[in-house]
Amino acid sequence: MTVQVTVWNEYVHEREDEHVRELYPNGIHGAIADGLESGNRTVQTATLQEPDHGLTEAVLEETDVLVWWSHCANGEVRDEIADRVVDRVHSGMGFVPVHSGKNSKPFERLMGTTCAIKYRHGGETERIWVADPGHPIADGLEESFEIPSTEMYGEPYDVPEPDRTVFISWFEGGEVFRSGLCYRRGRGRIFAFRPGHEEYPIFFQDEVRRVLSNAVDWAAPTAGATAVRGEVEPVESIESTDDP
Amino acid sequence: MTVQVTVWNEYVHEREDEHVRELYPNGIHGAIADGLESGNRTVQTATLQEPDHGLTEAVLEETDVLVWWSHCANGEVRDEIADRVVDRVHSGMGFVPVHSGKNSKPFERLMGTTCAIKYRHGGETERIWVADPGHPIADGLEESFEIPSTEMYGEPYDVPEPDRTVFISWFEGGEVFRSGLCYRRGRGRIFAFRPGHEEYPIFFQDEVRRVLSNAVDWAAPTAGATAVRGEVEPVESIESTDDP
Amino acid sequence: MTVQVTVWNEYVHEREDEHVRELYPNGIHGAIADGLESGNRTVQTATLQEPDHGLTEAVLEETDVLVWWSHCANGEVRDEIADRVVDRVHSGMGFVPVHSGKNSKPFERLMGTTCAIKYRHGGETERIWVADPGHPIADGLEESFEIPSTEMYGEPYDVPEPDRTVFISWFEGGEVFRSGLCYRRGRGRIFAFRPGHEEYPIFFQDEVRRVLSNAVDWAAPTAGATAVRGEVEPVESIESTDDP
Amino acid sequence: MTVQVTVWNEYVHEREDEHVRELYPNGIHGAIADGLESGNRTVQTATLQEPDHGLTEAVLEETDVLVWWSHCANGEVRDEIADRVVDRVHSGMGFVPVHSGKNSKPFERLMGTTCAIKYRHGGETERIWVADPGHPIADGLEESFEIPSTEMYGEPYDVPEPDRTVFISWFEGGEVFRSGLCYRRGRGRIFAFRPGHEEYPIFFQDEVRRVLSNAVDWAAPTAGATAVRGEVEPVESIESTDDP
Numbered sequence: 001m002t003v004q005v006t007v008w009n010e011y012v013h014e015r016e017d018e019h020v021r022e023l024y025p026n027g028i029h030g031a032i033a034d035g036l037e038s039g040n041r042t043v044q045t046a047t048l049q050e051p052d053h054g055l056t057e058a059v060l061e062e063t064d065v066l067v068w069w070s071h072c073a074n075g076e077v078r079d080e081i082a083d084r085v086v087d088r089v090h091s092g093m094g095f096v097p098v099h100s101g102k103n104s105k106p107f108e109r110l111m112g113t114t115c116a117i118k119y120r121h122g123g124e125t126e127r128i129w130v131a132d133p134g135h136p137i138a139d140g141l142e143e144s145f146e147i148p149s150t151e152m153y154g155e156p157y158d159v160p161e162p163d164r165t166v167f168i169s170w171f172e173g174g175e176v177f178r179s180g181l182c183y184r185r186g187r188g189r190i191f192a193f194r195p196g197h198e199e200y201p202i203f204f205q206d207e208v209r210r211v212l213s214n215a216v217d218w219a220a221p222t223a224g225a226t227a228v229r230g231e232v233e234p235v236e237s238i239e240s241t242d243d244p
Numbered sequence: 245m246t247v248q249v250t251v252w253n254e255y256v257h258e259r260e261d262e263h264v265r266e267l268y269p270n271g272i273h274g275a276i277a278d279g280l281e282s283g284n285r286t287v288q289t290a291t292l293q294e295p296d297h298g299l300t301e302a303v304l305e306e307t308d309v310l311v312w313w314s315h316c317a318n319g320e321v322r323d324e325i326a327d328r329v330v331d332r333v334h335s336g337m338g339f340v341p342v343h344s345g346k347n348s349k350p351f352e353r354l355m356g357t358t359c360a361i362k363y364r365h366g367g368e369t370e371r372i373w374v375a376d377p378g379h380p381i382a383d384g385l386e387e388s389f390e391i392p393s394t395e396m397y398g399e400p401y402d403v404p405e406p407d408r409t410v411f412i413s414w415f416e417g418g419e420v421f422r423s424g425l426c427y428r429r430g431r432g433r434i435f436a437f438r439p440g441h442e443e444y445p446i447f448f449q450d451e452v453r454r455v456l457s458n459a460v461d462w463a464a465p466t467a468g469a470t471a472v473r474g475e476v477e478p479v480e481s482i483e484s485t486d487d488p
Numbered sequence: 489m490t491v492q493v494t495v496w497n498e499y500v501h502e503r504e505d506e507h508v509r510e511l512y513p514n515g516i517h518g519a520i521a522d523g524l525e526s527g528n529r530t531v532q533t534a535t536l537q538e539p540d541h542g543l544t545e546a547v548l549e550e551t552d553v554l555v556w557w558s559h560c561a562n563g564e565v566r567d568e569i570a571d572r573v574v575d576r577v578h579s580g581m582g583f584v585p586v587h588s589g590k591n592s593k594p595f596e597r598l599m600g601t602t603c604a605i606k607y608r609h610g611g612e613t614e615r616i617w618v619a620d621p622g623h624p625i626a627d628g629l630e631e632s633f634e635i636p637s638t639e640m641y642g643e644p645y646d647v648p649e650p651d652r653t654v655f656i657s658w659f660e661g662g663e664v665f666r667s668g669l670c671y672r673r674g675r676g677r678i679f680a681f682r683p684g685h686e687e688y689p690i691f692f693q694d695e696v697r698r699v700l701s702n703a704v705d706w707a708a709p710t711a712g713a714t715a716v717r718g719e720v721e722p723v724e725s726i727e728s729t730d731d732p
Numbered sequence: 733m734t735v736q737v738t739v740w741n742e743y744v745h746e747r748e749d750e751h752v753r754e755l756y757p758n759g760i761h762g763a764i765a766d767g768l769e770s771g772n773r774t775v776q777t778a779t780l781q782e783p784d785h786g787l788t789e790a791v792l793e794e795t796d797v798l799v800w801w802s803h804c805a806n807g808e809v810r811d812e813i814a815d816r817v818v819d820r821v822h823s824g825m826g827f828v829p830v831h832s833g834k835n836s837k838p839f840e841r842l843m844g845t846t847c848a849i850k851y852r853h854g855g856e857t858e859r860i861w862v863a864d865p866g867h868p869i870a871d872g873l874e875e876s877f878e879i880p881s882t883e884m885y886g887e888p889y890d891v892p893e894p895d896r897t898v899f900i901s902w903f904e905g906g907e908v909f910r911s912g913l914c915y916r917r918g919r920g921r922i923f924a925f926r927p928g929h930e931e932y933p934i935f936f937q938d939e940v941r942r943v944l945s946n947a948v949d950w951a952a953p954t955a956g957a958t959a960v961r962g963e964v965e966p967v968e969s970i971e972s973t974d975d976p
Contacts, residue, residue: 090358090402092622112354112429114334116473124482127723129908130713131887134580134675138713143888144723149484155863155900156471156875158334158430163405163651164672164893168900168908174479176861176900176908184652185356186402187622225618225626227400229360234417235615235632236660238368240393336866371967373664374957375643378824378919382957387644388967399619400631405652407895408916412643412656412664416968420617420656420664428896431866469862469870479859479876480904578846578890600842600917602822604961612970637972644959646822646918649895661966673844674890715888717848723906726856728881 003041003220006063007033008055010073011047013198020198028069028196028203032098035209036067036216048073053081060084065094065216068101069196082106090186094219096212099196102159107192110185116158117177123149124172126195128179128207132166137180137191137214145207151197153177159192167211169194180211189219247285247464250307251277252299254317255291257442264442272313272440272447276342279453280311280460292317297325304328309338309460312345313440326350334430338463340456343440346403351436354429360402361421367393368416370439372423372451376410381424381435381458389451395441397421403436411455413438424455433463491529491708494551495521496543498561499535501686508686516557516684516691520586523697524555524704536561541569548572553582553704556589557684570594578674582707584700587684590647595680598673604646605665611637612660614683616667616695620654625668625679625702633695639685641665647680655699657682668699677707735773735952738795739765740787742805743779745930752930760801760928760935764830767941768799768948780805785813792816797826797948800833801928814838822918826951828944831928834891839924842917848890849909855881856904858927860911860939864898869912869923869946877939883929885909891924899943901926912943921951 009029013020024031029045036043046054048070060066066085070077082105089095089110097107102115126147130138154175160183167180179194193211195202202208253273257264268275273289280287290298292314304310310329314321326349333339333354341351346359370391374382398419404427411424423438437455439446446452497517501508512519517533524531534542536558548554554573558565570593577583577598585595590603614635618626642663648671655668667682681699683690690696741761745752756763761777768775778786780802792798798817802809814837821827821842829839834847858879862870886907892915899912911926925943927934934940 086356109353110356112330112356114430118473118476120476120478122482123484124478125484127906129887130715131889131910132893133713133715133888134672134710135712136710139711141713143714143716152478154476155861156473156865157863158471158473160404160427160429161407161864161896165897165910168887168910170902170906170908172478172480172482172484174859174902176902178863178897178900183404184622185404186358222622222624223627224623225621225629226631227402227618227621228631229362229400229402232362232364232398234364234368234396236416236418238366238416240367240369240416371662373643374959375645375666376649377644377957377959378916378954379956380954383955385957387958387960399617399656400621401619405620408649409653409666412666414658414662414664418615418658420658422619422653422656428866466866466868467871468867469865469873470875471862471865472875574844597841598844600818600844602918606961606964608964608966610970611972612966613972640966642964644961646959646961648892648915648917651893660968660970660972662968671892673892674846715890717850717888717890720850720852720886722852722856722884722904724904726854726904728855728857728904 003216004062004064005036005041005043005067005216006059007043007045007067009045009047010070011049012073013071023201028198031203032067032069032212035203036213038213041216048076053077055081055085057084060088060093063093064221065096065219067096067098067212067216068104068106069098070104071100071198074103074105077105079105082109086110089188089190092187092221094221095188095190096193096215096219098193102192110190111159113160114158118154120152120173124152126150127170128167129170131168132164135164135166136218137166137211139214140210141207147195147202147205149200150195150202153194187221187224191215191219247460248306248308249280249285249287249311249460250303251287251289251311253289253291254314255293256317257315267445272442275447276311276313276456279447280457282457285460292320297321299325299329301328304332304337307337308465309340309463311340311342311456311460312348313342314348315344315442318347318349321349323349326353330354333432333434336431336465338465339432339434340437340459340463342437346436354434355403357404358402362398364396364417368396370394371414372411373414375412376408379408379410380462381410381455383458384454385451391439391446391449393444394439394446397438431465431468435459435463491704492550492552493524493529493531493555493704494547495531495533495555497533497535498558499537500561501559511689516686519691520555520557520700523691524701526701529704536564541565543569543573545572548576548581551581552709553584553707555584555586555700555704556592557586558592559588559686562591562593565593567593570597574598577676577678580675580709582704582709583676583678584681584703584707586681590680598678599647601648602646606642608640608661612640614638615658616655617658619656620652623652623654624706625654625699627702628698629695635683635690635693637688638683638690641682675709675712679703679707735948736794736796737768737773737775737799737948738791739775739777739799741777741779742802743781744805745803755933760930763935764799764801764944767935768945770945773948780808785809787813787817789816792820792825795825796953797828797951799828799830799944799948800836801830802836803832803930806835806837809837814841818842821920821922824919824953826953827920827922828925828947828951830925834924842922843891845892846890850886852884852905856884858882859902860899861902863900864896867896867898868950869898869943871946872942873939879927879934879937881932882927882934885926919953919956923947923951
């Protein structure tokens with residue numbers, strides 16, 4: 001089965017900040033997409049600047065899993081497009097918000113919480129521990145891996161209690177963070193992954209690419225059962241009817 | 245400790261439909277409020293027609309638990325007020341949506357799903373089973389209780405997997421439904437309760453009043469810990485700084 | 489990937505009760521195994537009467553998913569073998585207890601609760617509703633299916649709150665039951681499925697075979713990450729040592 | 733409402749190791765009990781060496797919450813007494829295993845997993861972050877607190893996914909750990925708390941005493957509903973009877 005992936009990026013830092021552009025000459029979306037290349041996936045990209053932010057009905061309809069990177073332009077995503085993403089997740093599309101994508105409109109709407117955190121710039125070591133070694137998103141990892149320099153995110157992370165806590169991060173500056181969380185909303189699977197600050201070459205790191213590849217495969221839709229909603233006739237005969 | 249309860253009602257059916265008005269001469273909110281009267285609670289009501297739907301910042305600020313009944317006017321609640329309710333839940337206010345309040349803007353935003361169901365009018369027997377007899381919302385109940393005539397709600401109920409499933413309903417017409425579900429969003433506790441169709445005297449029934457009283461006490465805020473969010477200084481000294 | 493399934497059966501009713509033997513001439517394990525036949529699975533059976541109940545270390549080591557039917561002989565399973573099954577689940581083996589297998593030693597030990605229910609013999613209609621239509625165990629099902637005659641199980645079911653509630657049953661006699669529940673223990677996936685009373689030809693029913701096939705595929709082990717436990721050296725240098 | 737607490741301790745290190753005895757001249761149970769003293773609680777202690785380990789039917793019957801410290805003598809607790817504790821938790825008694833009490837027989841049996849971890853002796857700083865600031869067990873705490881010297885516990889912690897993750901620890905040596913986890917088993921509430929190594933004066937620390945006091949209040953039984961189990965008569969008339 002081929003998984004059709006769309007990697008979405010606001011694509012602002014790479015165009016406005018030379019340091020970021022040098023790190024990601026093809027954009028963060030380009031680097032993420034490269035890391036997902038595989039015989040069992042097709043990967044396309046989309047960005048904020050395209051019509052409908054590149055997320056037309058047609059694009060989403062043929063997307064199995066949407067990977068989402070965003071940060072400074074979270075507020076510029078049109079409400080209508082955010083709702084379109086949310087609707088597709090409800091219908092079964094997988095959704096993998098990365099880093100500040102936690103404050104994207106689609107993720108906040110799917111969670112129903114503020115998704116607020118504490119943070120710190122400047123670069124410090126992060127060690128990501130596998131808390132759920134039996135989870136397929138951890139397939140092939142060692143017990144932990146390090147990101148040598150990164151922005152810090154710290155608890156308390158204002159999200160609903162997750163279905164599974166796959167990763168927990170240790171930060172050199174003294175904080176911790178639940179860095180890989182699984183959710184279901186409607187038929188869609190969601191995996192929120194913490195790393196990915198734009199000022200560091202994180203999306204070229206092997207372990208990060210491994211996690212995103214695993215997450216995309218895990219989040220791909222499955223067939224499921226028929227769901228009938230709306231007004232229905234009774235299955236059994238009703239004797240106690242009291243229709244006012 | 246006194247729990248300050250606000251019972252909110254769209255208050256439309258009682259004004260427009262004579263049968264409903266006869267059942268609920270003081271409004272559904274009046275009947276719910278009566279059932280919550282107790283030495284350890286203060287109870288006030290609010291309706292859609294009041295300025296800010298009766299849910300001003302001041303009212304919400306002093307509300308510990310908001311009980312919410314709505315149905316045909318879910319779409320008339322202003323977005324700004326719905327967001328105000330959601331924000332207060334995040335800050336700790338309990339929220340108890342009843343019956344079609346499952347499709348109120350605040351509940352849908354807190355869940356992040358469609359909250360869609362199947363349903364049937366006409367009146368039939370519902371038997372509500374306690375699935376979690378150790379839960380405080382079930383305090384004082386028998387193993388089940390019946391609602392002699394009601395609208396049916398049927399699975400699949402499109403909500404996130406709940407923290408606890410307290411009640412499951414059996415319907416004469418052949419369906420089942422998870423009728424009492426617990427959630428946390430931010431600091432706030434949420435209990436979604438199925439019964440309460442406006443065409444039947446359900447809010448005068450002892451067991452329903454018991455459940456709502458238990459739910460209000462359960463959903464009342466607790467103190468909790470300090471939460472620091474936003475940009476912070478490190479707790480430990482950082483040696484690996486690589487600030488680009 | 490081939491999933492290696494072992495179907496375990498206490499194999500008592502079929503040998504002692506003529507009616508059951510006529511229904512299941514090859515044993516309940518034989519009927520379940522037949523329903524699981526597929527190009528991507530190998531299926532073997534084991535019974536209580538074999539040495540080590542047919543569950544030697546070697547058999548379990550090469551079993552990806554263990555389907556378990558038991559009832560009157562739950563107490564005759566040796567503690568040592570029950571613990572062996574539990575250990576293998578911790579290591580990743582899927583476990584699918586069916587019907588009274590809910591009171592098998594392995595399932596009770598994995599749950600940590602009594603798994604007690606209410607029940608009734610005599611034959612009545614059960615309608616199994618899909619509560620989680622997006623779950624792979626529901627793949628290919630309609631919104632509900634019926635078992636024409638069966639023993640009833642009723643709530644409250646004394647199990648931990650499940651990871652997912654896939655099915656909920658409606659019974660003609662007025663009860664409800666959570667009939668398909670998902671858990672994780674260690675690396676192993678567990679799916680507890682209610683139907684399967686020995687006095688009815690339930691394991692020849694298409695929908696039941698579909699559910700068990702889906703469950704076996706869902707419960708198959710995945711690779712996961714390395715897990716290091718026991719005493720370890722520090723990753724970071726420790727300055728505050730206060731070794732007494 | 734008065735909460736009746738029993739603090740159980742294996743009471744071995746304090747008798748065999750002079751350093752521990754000096755820290756805890758009244759035993760670890762004595763120090764924990766002192767920290768729980770309050771107008772709304774009665775506190776008694778029990779130890780391994782007493783008849784029935786001090787946990788007779790009569791003692792457990794009048795215990796609302798059992799706090800449990802154990803380590804090197806986990807294997808010496810008689811199976812019969814461990815099962816008695818488990819049964820009482822199922823009936824509603826709160827259970828608060830502390831530190832290596834995670835490998836006590838009652839906790840392992842309630843979890844259904846190995847509860848295995850990684851660890852390191854020697855003394856290092858632990859910083860305990862509140863991950864769920866809205867939880868009553870965190871009442872009155874700052875966003876984090878430190879234990880200056882302690883044994884390390886590291887992920888992956890082999891327990892079922894918890895109902896709530898209240899605390900996550902940061903360790904100087906580079907590890908993380910979910911240090912405060914909530915569960916329900918039957919009617920009983922369980923809170924597993926990590927700190928408490930015997931070689932440091934941890935149970936005299938204000939924040940630790942605060943957490944244990946909060947946990948005891950949270951874990952106290954509530955009334956709940958009637959639960960009927962075993963064979964029952966139908967509530968509705970059954971027409972499709974097919975009693976073989």
